[in-house]
Amino acid sequence: MGIAVTPFASPALSAVGLRKAFGPLIVLDDIDLEVPTGTVFSLLGPNGAGKTTTVQILSTRIPADAGQVAVGGHDLRREPDLVRAAIGVTGQFSAVDNLLTGQENLILMADLHHLDRGVGRRRSAELLDRFDLVEAATKTASTYSGGMRRRLDLAMTLVGDPSIIFLDEPTTGLDPRSRRSVWQIIRDLVAGGVTIFLTTQHLEEADQLADRIAVLDQGKLVAQGTPDQLKAMIPGGHVRLQFADASGLESAARSLGAVSRHDDGLVLQVPNDGSVRSLKVLLDRLADHSIEVDGFSVHTPDLDDVFLAVTGHHRHQEVAI
Amino acid sequence: MSTRSYAAADSATMLRRNLRHALRYPSMTVSVVGMPIIMLLLFVDVFGGAMSVSLAGASNNVATYIDYVVPGILVMTVGSGSMPTAVAVCTDMTEGIVARFRTMAISRASILTGHVVGSMIQTMLSVGLVIGVSLLLGFRPTGDPLRWIAAITVLAMLTLALTWLAVALGLVTRTPEAASNVVMPLFLLPFISSAFVPLATMPTGVRWFAQYQPFTSIIDTLRGLLMGAPIGNSAVIAIAWCAGIALAGYLWARTVFNRGPAH
Numbered sequence: 101m102g103i104a105v106t107p108f109a110s111p112a113l114s115a116v117g118l119r120k121a122f123g124p125l126i127v128l129d130d131i132d133l134e135v136p137t138g139t140v141f142s143l144l145g146p147n148g149a150g151k152t153t154t155v156q157i158l159s160t161r162i163p164a165d166a167g168q169v170a171v172g173g174h175d176l177r178r179e180p181d182l183v184r185a186a187i188g189v190t191g192q193f194s195a196v197d198n199l200l201t202g203q204e205n206l207i208l209m210a211d212l213h214h215l216d217r218g219v220g221r222r223r224s225a226e227l228l229d230r231f232d233l234v235e236a237a238t239k240t241a242s243t244y245s246g247g248m249r250r251r252l253d254l255a256m257t258l259v260g261d262p263s264i265i266f267l268d269e270p271t272t273g274l275d276p277r278s279r280r281s282v283w284q285i286i287r288d289l290v291a292g293g294v295t296i297f298l299t300t301q302h303l304e305e306a307d308q309l310a311d312r313i314a315v316l317d318q319g320k321l322v323a324q325g326t327p328d329q330l331k332a333m334i335p336g337g338h339v340r341l342q343f344a345d346a347s348g349l350e351s352a353a354r355s356l357g358a359v360s361r362h363d364d365g366l367v368l369q370v371p372n373d374g375s376v377r378s379l380k381v382l383l384d385r386l387a388d389h390s391i392e393v394d395g396f397s398v399h400t401p402d403l404d405d406v407f408l409a410v411t412g413h414h415r416h417q418e419v420a421i
Numbered sequence: 422m423s424t425r426s427y428a429a430a431d432s433a434t435m436l437r438r439n440l441r442h443a444l445r446y447p448s449m450t451v452s453v454v455g456m457p458i459i460m461l462l463l464f465v466d467v468f469g470g471a472m473s474v475s476l477a478g479a480s481n482n483v484a485t486y487i488d489y490v491v492p493g494i495l496v497m498t499v500g501s502g503s504m505p506t507a508v509a510v511c512t513d514m515t516e517g518i519v520a521r522f523r524t525m526a527i528s529r530a531s532i533l534t535g536h537v538v539g540s541m542i543q544t545m546l547s548v549g550l551v552i553g554v555s556l557l558l559g560f561r562p563t564g565d566p567l568r569w570i571a572a573i574t575v576l577a578m579l580t581l582a583l584t585w586l587a588v589a590l591g592l593v594t595r596t597p598e599a600a601s602n603v604v605m606p607l608f609l610l611p612f613i614s615s616a617f618v619p620l621a622t623m624p625t626g627v628r629w630f631a632q633y634q635p636f637t638s639i640i641d642t643l644r645g646l647l648m649g650a651p652i653g654n655s656a657v658i659a660i661a662w663c664a665g666i667a668l669a670g671y672l673w674a675r676t677v678f679n680r681g682p683a684h
Contacts, residue, residue: 160524161523184526189521191517191520195517195518197516198516199441214427214430256521
């Protein structure tokens, strides 16, 4: 069939009609994905949406029930070893050998990638340095903190110099500082030309890192687009003001103009993007009118808002797989 | 990047990994060697006097009880060697590292091969150690070098068989505790065999079981080779048992492993 496909135009990853069921439970229902080379693609969804199953299928761990998948230009079903040679995977649960030291873990990876002994040792040393693990290099991984373990996990993924990296919730369970350091690692990888397939439960993470986001809900893709396109679909943030009595509520509602009021709870919701400047304007106006506020909280749009906007329902509780 | 061409290199890498685990956490290996030695001391020095009575009249060609009991103790050593294997395989499967191996372009079989070869090395070293202790305690085998080699070969075959079985059991159990429990029969079965007392001294039902269970034929073969006792058809039966268990264990392990993660 004369369809011309130039190697430059071929995406790092494409999936058409991907399906997977575990017994009667349909986990992935006709998923189409395309990830251009050198970009970050984020699969966003709550627990049980099918994110991990998607990663497991795309990384050759489990077979799909149906669908055409190509990773790194290789058919997933026919050439799994060529796919494996092109990818690196860091899963949700740490995939390090707890009984070996950090250095031994990296050399194990180098050996399994059949690197020359000297090259393997050099690569391990580089990665230990880059991931701030030099001091811990000779300690067994079982003594590592969560953040260190995740860094070692990522370093192990990079030993084979993969061109496509799957990161399944890479920052789940990490403290904010470790999370930022993982984000920086991801940005550096992308700058080096690597394609990233990232799953996350956090809109902020997808927003920070991804060129394109797909929202997965109960095994179906419910929205796809750039972070800006996605955010345009959801209502903006707001400030929630709580008042001690009805008169406070009344005078605030008069002076602030367009607000949504809930008289029962003595609450006003004022549209606000949460920036320091706009909050100052709001606080100044309340002060100018000498309005007493009992409670004050800022709400930025989160995954809940995305789900409400694109599915019309709130995100589901955990679905057991 | 063909998988096949790297099978040997990957197996060697996995073997190094498993031996490093064993060296770093030797407590289980120590108990594997310790248990048969305690049994040996117990049966020779504590029960030995009473036990030799039961040997009287039996045509075992043995002068002392220790000469009778060592073949059984050696089989027990191999049996107890299956425990760390099952536990190590089970631990591996419950940790993320094997999930990582499954997404790498390596020979998948090397993961299990590494365990099997590593366990065989450890168990045969244990067997060697137990033989050494037996000799110190007064074990006086009569077999010539050729018979020794044959005896070691039988023990190696049994080790291969029980190791593959232990690998399969380690794959199907969900926790390391469960894995260490399911291999217990491999350690306990020699008690109901010709290991400690001749079959003739047992009640009918027990004797019937002891006669036809795999360990008796293997122990009788070893005893024949090391002490010059009559072997009869025990050798053929022993080899058949070892080959059968090894094949069944291998096929079972391979099927379970290739089926991949449960979810």
